[in-house]
Amino acid sequence: MPELPEVETIVRDLRPRMVGKRITAATLSKTDVLRKVSKPALLKFLRGSRITAITRRAKHAVFHFAGGRRMVISLGMTGALVVYNRALTPDEVKYSVLLLELTSRSRFVYRDIRRFGAIYLLDQAAWTKYDARLGPEPLDPAFTPEVLGAQLAGSRAAVKKVIMDQAKVVGVGNIYANEALFTARIDPSRPASSLDGREVRALHRAIVAILERAIKAEGTTFRDYRTGTGQPGSYQLRLNVYGRGGEPCRRCGHRLVTTHSIDARATTMCPWCQG
């Protein structure tokens, strides 16, 4: 599933290609992704509207419109948001959920094979509520080791589960949680509240550094994820643990181990470096 670096990459690609443009046509092919809005209401709103900004919050892309309304797209497992400066091929329209024409040449498509994604249309009050349910942004300067420490201190759940909890800190999913805990040399199953100050600082540093590096690499592509221009990312070439169970640890050479004991998600770690 796209995590913070993937959605940030998409938003950075869409921004120069869509902001300031008016939507001339909108087509919605599937309605099961709609939340808090009906198909006629969404299409009526989108047609003729001008996009004033595109931002990211957590793992969601946020399209801003004049008047303060926002369309939020959450990508779920298999969602992709791509903008093309040409007509689309049949393959590019396949699995299309939402298609927007911005000018005769510029087209945006939200594609989603399995449709675990969602589209919200929110006014200012609904956005404030939506935003308030999400935790701090890890790349915001206000996200300090003290902020992370306070989030961890209150929970005896596994530290990996806590850093993936979007109410505690946003944007970190299974890939980057595995990577950050390896870099910080912390056993993912440790109770979050058991980390000492030095470990919290190491984990904070690892989360921030890995997310920034992954953004530079335009995200991690295993299957469905594509950038906002339809290209794969390249961080999959630099992963230390995620997807490498059974392979040697890049730090000590011992075999990496994968378990499903935390929240039934794949956890890969080095028992020697993260003991």
Ligand SMILES: [Zn+2]
């Ligand atoms: Zn190791």
